Amino acid sequence: MTRYQYLATLLAQRIEQGLWKSGEKLPSVRQLSAEHGVSISTVQQAYQVLENLQLITPQARSGYFVAPCKAQPPVPAMSRPVQRPVDVTQWDEIMTLLESRKDKTVLALGSGSPDLSQTTLKPLWRELSRQVQHNPDTVLGYDDLAGKAELRQQITRLMVDSGTLVSADDIVITSGCQGALSAALLAVCKPGDIVAVESPSFYGTMQMLRGFGIKTIEIPTDSCLGISIEALELALEQWPIKGIILVPNCNNPLGFIMPDDRKRAVVSLAQRHDIVIFEDDIYGELANDYPRPRTVKSFDIDGRVLLCSSFSKTLAPGLRVGWIAPGRYLDRVLHAKYATAGTNVPATQLAVAAFIRDGHYTRHVRRMRRVYQQNMEAWTCWVRQDFPDGICVTRPAGGYMLWIELPEQVDMVCVSRCLAKLKIQVAPGSMFSASGKYRNCLRINCAQPLTETNREALRQIGNVVYEALEDANTLTPPKAPV
């Protein structure tokens, strides 16, 4: 972190903590420069960051003031999904979301795309182009079933950071994390089986369960601590659950990082009930704090955790490079991969391997962690300004997703239809529930740069939400939020 960023974070914290109240004048640039022993321009840059975040406002010839701002909204309470196995629905809504990808004029705030505009990504496509030109035989031929050895080697090196020690032979390259989870589920489950998930839970994974005819049971989940171990234990006692899908680090959509003691607890619960854990670590490298959090797999002693991940969020989804460390299910996962997808594209694998080997990956991910954290702070601040009272907002520990819970009367499925007409796409919360719960919630992708377009889009979302709330209130008396 550079000096001005450090200073900006420090000042932002003081504002959050109420050291300076709303409307109060902030210390002058000169004062801060002397107090912190930094240059005038460093303080100016820090103030610029806070201004961009709309935490402070400049006033001509009198300095900076704390922006008028509502109080920080609370985080969503523990979720309360239906506590029995159900079939996954909601495909139509997801198709609508996917269809809107085709229209490039739509602002895709509902998608899972990372920011692809950073210069630290440039060596990747230079490398991709180089591989194609200098290595045509390998690039055009069939890949090994497990994927390119050089890439698997590099992945094992990266995994050390999360306390996960596996050899390259224990890794299988897949087409993104979707390919990894799909091979994992096919290797372990059969139709009619029951798999537990966090609630809310990523819609892509749930549609996969639907595709394979697997029933799902949604487990209450805390927006800061993750899945309720107690509720999971109760469900395990009550139902013949085959496995559990967890996104324990930088959860999608809630953004939490499960504390280590809970990760340990869930592993020992899995052992006691002899079930498997499907761990989705796709956002794990994008935790705000470094070193990155441990995986659940790092607590696994008997190979029952199938760790799935990909470079779709850290680098670029168009690479379709993911992987799985399937523990004791290696042979079955290889068969499942062969049976569903065959082999992968060698070119993108070789490019990623070289990108990691040459140190570009570490540099890029370090930058993205910072960028996404700043973005999320700014978007949270915007949400606070633009949305009605009575909302709850997550405080993500990483990744780039914000989950907003609106008053119960607001139907985000309807709101998102109105927004579609304005060429703004958001992900309504119901997609994140097997049975269409969370209709009053939405997930916003904060990966995109802090531009005036994005600022304006959020303002429009706020307006439509306000209208929906007013309409609902004229029809029905207001209720307390969920």
Next chain:
Amino acid sequence: MTRYQYLATLLAQRIEQGLWKSGEKLPSVRQLSAEHGVSISTVQQAYQVLENLQLITPQARSGYFVAPCKAQPPVPAMSRPVQRPVDVTQWDEIMTLLESRKDKTVLALGSGSPDLSQTTLKPLWRELSRQVQHNPDTVLGYDDLAGKAELRQQITRLMVDSGTLVSADDIVITSGCQGALSAALLAVCKPGDIVAVESPSFYGTMQMLRGFGIKTIEIPTDSCLGISIEALELALEQWPIKGIILVPNCNNPLGFIMPDDRKRAVVSLAQRHDIVIFEDDIYGELANDYPRPRTVKSFDIDGRVLLCSSFSKTLAPGLRVGWIAPGRYLDRVLHAKYATAGTNVPATQLAVAAFIRDGHYTRHVRRMRRVYQQNMEAWTCWVRQDFPDGICVTRPAGGYMLWIELPEQVDMVCVSRCLAKLKIQVAPGSMFSASGKYRNCLRINCAQPLTETNREALRQIGNVVYEALEDANTLTPPKAPV
């Protein structure tokens, strides 16, 4: 076809027909030049081709003679598989085959790889590199679920040649033909269902059935005409079959092209029994004759044929670009694709689309049809010279696979283990049967150039087969071939 190739084909036909007997002297270069009104060098080139094919031998100062050669072996008879639904086995053998891919010193005659050395392929990787450099946003971002529109457009144009008229909206891009078939099966079938296949049948497809818990029933298949309509009808009357997988054009492994009346018959049979047809057209563009044969889909009137194909055999497998025209199952196929593999790599799709658009595809495929046909003739000739009597060999109408049936005593699984030590990989026939039949058969990939290394490899295969046959004969009295 150039002049000398035309002449070579004509002369080869006359030798095959017995116009000139084994050991007989052929007309002089001058005579042929006068007879056919072509230049001396054209005749010399034609004779060179025949010499390379080992159909003729030069003798110093006396001209060319018909090479001593065994009679053309017969084609394999109609297959006689087990006539009831079974679970697919044989995964271990396939893993052995796939594992040997890793060792680049192994001569992969058992693989399905096309010839990637032709210069007509060069514009493809130039285009791939160009896309990466000039189109990074599209290349790095998420693809549309159905795949790139420009590619789907080009594919509909190509499909007209096979009498198949579909719109770009009716096509879904997949990760190779494996991805297409996998989405098709998942969209239509559930575990426990029964699907009929030709016998022998491509092992990859059968392992997919195994992966999805689908039972398979192998239907007797003629090595020239394809699946027995009568046997299929009997099976449909006897078992609750959900669908049938066909490779009607340039079948893998038998090389036949199903006559049009049989294609029509199988479609009307499917209508009568209300089942679906999964058509695998991956080698269809590589038929010896032009225009290419029609697809079964071209006879489909009510959307029950799911046509699956890819560019893995015509261009390069490392692209992982396949597609499906799923007829009435479009929505379910889209969901199945989303659930198992997610989206595809945009870069290779855009490169292929440009390659077709600019006319390179037609040029390349035209060349490859000729190259593969010549290769197969040469390899057939080599097989005749190197293998024991009593074998049957297919006469493929396209593609680049040769299927050889050896005397019943030969166990190709054992032979292939011996060959593995010599760094030669072949595909034993048992992989092509759900229950491990065809142990006395093998499939050879003839896509590779007619080099001395390949010639020597086939000689070594012949030697090991001879040894295996002798060993078997000393242990048990010889039996008639199947």
